[in-house]
Every structure is written in C-alpha cells, then in structure tokens.
Amino acid sequence: MGFRMFQGYVAQGCKADGDVIEMGVGMGGAGDPYSCFDTAVYIREKFLDKKIYACDCFKGLPYTEDCSFLKIGECFTFTAEEFIEAVKKEKLENIIVPVVGLFKDTLPSLSDKRFCFAYLDADLYQSTLVAVKFLISRMTIGGVMGFHDCESGSRCKGVIKVIREYMEPNPKYKLMNGNESTYQFFERIKE
Numbered sequence: 188m189g190f191r192m193f194q195g196y197v198a199q200g201c202k203a204d205g206d207v208i209e210m211g212v213g214m215g216g217a218g219d220p221y222s223c224f225d226t227a228v229y230i231r232e233k234f235l236d237k238k239i240y241a242c243d244c245f246k247g248l249p250y251t252e253d254c255s256f257l258k259i260g261e262c263f264t265f266t267a268e269e270f271i272e273a274v275k276k277e278k279l280e281n282i283i284v285p286v287v288g289l290f291k292d293t294l295p296s297l298s299d300k301r302f303c304f305a306y307l308d309a310d311l312y313q314s315t316l317v318a319v320k321f322l323i324s325r326m327t328i329g330g331v332m333g334f335h336d337c338e339s340g341s342r343c344k345g346v347i348k349v350i351r352e353y354m355e356p357n358p359k360y361k362l363m364n365g366n367e368s369t370y371q372f373f374e375r376i377k378e
C-alpha cells in the first residue's frame with residue numbers, strides 16, 4: 188500500500204470526532220508509508236483541532252512470545268529523547284504528544300480521550316491486545332483503526348490473532364479493505 192492510499196484512510200478517519208493515536212511509533216514511520224509526522228503535517232495544513240498521541244516505550248519490543256520469532260529489544264529505533272527532538276525539529280510539538288512507556292502503564296492517562304484514527308504497529312500479541320481493548324470503545328463513529336503486519340506470511344502472528352479474536356467478530360466494526368493485506372483498516376460503524 189502506498190503513501191497516498193494510507194493517507195486516504197487517515198483523511199477519512201480525520202473527518203470523525205476525536206484525536207489520533209499511534210501505538211508503536213518507533214521513528215515515526217521510517218520505511219513505512221505511514222508516518223505520524225506526515226499525519227501531523229496533514230492536521231496542520233487542514234487546520235484540524237486534533238492531537239496525535241504517539242505511544243511507545245522507545246526501547247524496542249518489550250516481550251517475547253510463543254506465537255512469533257520476535258525477540259525482546261527487536262525493532263529498537265529512536266530513543267524517547269531522539270523522538271522528542273525530532274518532533275521539535277519539525278515544529279510539530281503542538282500536534283504530536285509523545286506518550287512514553289509501556290502501553291499498559293501509559294494508556295490509563297488517555298482514558299478520557301476519543302479517537303478518530305488509530306494506527307497499531309506493535310508487532311506483538313500482548314501489546315496489540317492491550318491497544319485494541321483500550322481503543323475498541325474509544326473510537327468514534329466513522330473513526331478508522333489501522334493495523335500493520337496482517338498478511339498471513341508475517342512474522343508478527345500475534346497481530347492477526349488479535350484481529351481474528353476481537354475485530355472481525357465485532358459488529359461495531361467493518362473491514363474496509365482486503366483481509367490478506369499487510370495493512371488492515373476497520374471503520375467503526377455503530378455505537
């Protein structure tokens with residue numbers, strides 16, 4: 188999926204109420220068509236009153252699990268300080284809010300927020316599960332949740348497991364694109 192197509196989902200989600208959240212930020216999108224920096228620029232250019240909550244421990248993968256071959260510390264890219272510096276350099280600190288730490292510890296501080304676009308790129312079952320359980324009731328109608336690493340050949344088997352268990356059977360969400368894509372997007376269609 189190219190940058191334009193991804194940005195189409197961002198644009199669609201941003202029509203709904205609420206803020207944006209990314210879970211598994213790393214460098215903010217290097218080598219990936221999605222970048223929270225691009226979304227922040229989109230928000231700025233369209234004068235949208237939205238924040239991007241950029242959640243990551245910025246230490247690489249925090250767990251290992253049986254369903255994948257991923258190791259603790261894998262995917263380490265930016266430290267929290269490097270990410271915060273990059274946000275400042277791009278002059279996006281009024282839009283991107285770094286949320287540093289393990290999801291299970293940081294998400295309670297966002298419990299009063301509602302989201303129009305969420306992007307999950309945390310690779311692991313446990314991490315994706317925590318994220319989905321948090322977000323599923325907090326996405327607004329018309330809001331879009333996107334997942335990375337969903338294709339059957341992916342090393343991140345836990346991501347598709349969470350999707351099968353929690354997203355596909357949920358009548359409040361509709362899959363927006365093909366279920367064999369690397370990226371899967373779900374729209375919240377019901378209260």
Ligand SMILES: C[S@@+](CC[C@H](N)C(=O)[O-])C[C@H]1O[C@@H](n2cnc3c(N)ncnc32)[C@H](O)[C@@H]1O
Nearest residue numbers: 211212213214215216243244247289290308314
């Ligand atoms: C594949 S990388 C993200 C890459 C990023 N989207 C990019 O394009 O640069 C996965 C990220 O998820 C983070 N992560 C995974 N599980 C986490 C958890 N439970 N809490 C906080 N961060 C987590 C890791 O630190 C890592 O940076």
